[in-house]
Amino acid sequence: MTQHLAIAQTYLAAWNEEDADRRRHLVSQAWAENTRYIDPLMQSEGQQGIAAMIEAARQKFPGYRFVLAGTPDGHGNFTRFSWRLISPEGDDVAGGTDVVSRDADGRIDNVVGFLDGAAA
Amino acid sequence: MTQHLAIAQTYLAAWNEEDADRRRHLVSQAWAENTRYIDPLMQSEGQQGIAAMIEAARQKFPGYRFVLAGTPDGHGNFTRFSWRLISPEGDDVAGGTDVVSRDADGRIDNVVGFLDGAAA
Numbered sequence: 001m002t003q004h005l006a007i008a009q010t011y012l013a014a015w016n017e018e019d020a021d022r023r024r025h026l027v028s029q030a031w032a033e034n035t036r037y038i039d040p041l042m043q044s045e046g047q048q049g050i051a052a053m054i055e056a057a058r059q060k061f062p063g064y065r066f067v068l069a070g071t072p073d074g075h076g077n078f079t080r081f082s083w084r085l086i087s088p089e090g091d092d093v094a095g096g097t098d099v100v101s102r103d104a105d106g107r108i109d110n111v112v113g114f115l116d117g118a119a120a
Numbered sequence: 121m122t123q124h125l126a127i128a129q130t131y132l133a134a135w136n137e138e139d140a141d142r143r144r145h146l147v148s149q150a151w152a153e154n155t156r157y158i159d160p161l162m163q164s165e166g167q168q169g170i171a172a173m174i175e176a177a178r179q180k181f182p183g184y185r186f187v188l189a190g191t192p193d194g195h196g197n198f199t200r201f202s203w204r205l206i207s208p209e210g211d212d213v214a215g216g217t218d219v220v221s222r223d224a225d226g227r228i229d230n231v232v233g234f235l236d237g238a239a240a
Contacts, residue, residue, distance in 0.1 A: 040195040073234060075160040080217075080234045097200075099219050099232060112219060114193060114200050 004072035007100060008081040011108065012066045015054055024051045032107040039096065039113030063088035069095060077101045082116060124192035127220060128201040131228065135174055135186045147171045152227040159216065159233030183208035189215060197221045202236060 010030045017023040027047050037044045037053065044053040058064075065086050072081035079102075084095040095116040103109040130150045137143040147167050157164050157173065164173040178184075185206050192201035199222075204215040215236040223229040 038196060038198070043196075075234075076158060076163075078158070078232055078234075099234075101232075112198050112221075114195075114198075114219075 002072070004074045004079040004081070007079045007102065007108070008068055008072040011081075011098070011100060011111075012068060012083060015057070015066045018058070020051075020055055023054060027051045027054070030108055032103045032105070032109040035107070035109050035111075037111045037113070039098075039111075040115055061085070061087075064093070077103075122192070124194045124199040124201070127199045127222065127228070128188055128192040131201075131218070131220060131231075132186045132188060132203060135177070138178070140171075140175055143174060144171045147174070150228055152223045152225070152229040155227070155229050155231075157231045157233070159218075159231075160235055181205070181207075184213070197223075 010026075014023055014026040014030065017026055024047075027050050031047050031050055033047055035046060035050060037050055042053055042057070044050050066083045067086055069082040069084050072079055074080050079100045080097065081100075082095065082097045084092050087093050096113050097116055098111055098113040100108055101110045130146075134143055134146040134150065137146055144167075147170050151167050151170055153167060155166065155170060157170055162173050162177070164170050186203045187206055189202040189204050192199055194200050199220045200217060201220075202215065202217045204212050207213050216233050217236055218231055218233040220228055221230045
């Protein structure tokens with residue numbers, strides 16, 4: 001597994017974790033303490049901020065899951081990957097592309113997200 | 121014209137400028153002094169570093185030009201856009217997607233670039 005695939009899977013696993021305690025644990029493991037996130041709809045900072053943001057998103061879309069679209073790539077500390085949001089009924093309802101960077105310890109320290117159009 | 125289209129066009133205009141003096145002027149106008157750039161092939165810092173990097177790329181690919189692909193989008197200080205590199209003969213030889221951020225003065229202070237596959 002490439003480093004880029006691994007970081008994308010780690011990232012999406014936290015978004016897909018239904019249990020809040022387990023999700024906070026995942027975030028505390030894989031995100032830097034001073035991490036930052038921004039996309040067109042949300043932004044947050046710090047491990048607690050990230051966990052709270054994901055919690056709010058999951059409450060808004062219960063039962064939805066994020067799946068990887070295509071192959072993550074990147075260079076240096078940067079990884080780019082695309083995702084789709086799948087409804088409990090299996091419908092592809094949204095998607096985006098995230099650019100994730102990692103600090104010297106390999107923890108996610110910055111995410112800039114963009115929304116993509118309909119599935120190809 | 122959207123802000124995102126404007127920043128993409130400003131960015132590509134510098135890459136496409138054949139005259140080194142005019143290019144340095146464009147960079148000094150639109151880039152922040154502490155600007156940073158990284159993609160899978162190149163990285164540089166500062167206005168002089170950016171200008172020198174573009175100069176080197178243009179010497180490697182004389183007569184080639186960068187054209188915008190699709191519609192730039194973004195949010196806040198971030199703009200995302202895709203480009204293709206066109207040979208003097210008109211062939212589409214490469215492409216990528218760049219994420220550009222601007223500082224409080226609207227100058228480009230960070231670019232993270234990725235390479236894309238063949239043209240759609």
